Amino acid sequence: MSFVVINAVTVQGDASADFEERFAKRAGKVSQSPGFEAFELLKPIGDGRYLVYTRWATEDDFKAWMQSQQFSAAHSQHAERGPVNGESEVWRFDVLQAEYGSA
């Protein structure tokens, strides 16, 4: 079964527009990485963290993406604009069950 990695980012209130704008301009290259299955940027309703959800065929596919050019490209705005005003925490999961709708 697949492997899920979530980057949970706490964004200070006044930095959320900047954070969302960075994602609006994201590299869009993660989907080219071998073993890539899904990406979602989840915005909290009310208080909470933004979650950057990624799903991979295997943990090794995620590790390879982390070490790839695509990962550097995914985070290039840090170099250009400085880090996001927030803290992040990485959560990892094995997918035990899954079901997806067709809508």
Ligand code: HEM
């Ligand atoms: C220090 C930790 C991290 C921070 C603060 C962070 C924040 C960000 C930000 C602001 C962007 C928007 C693009 C940019 O700024 O250039 C981005 C892109 C992205 N991040 Fe991170 N990130 C971190 C690590 C990770 C990790 C560990 C993952 C794994 C789930 C991840 C997954 C992604 C993905 C999938 C994209 C979009 C890539 C694409 O469009 O190709 N990030 N991240």
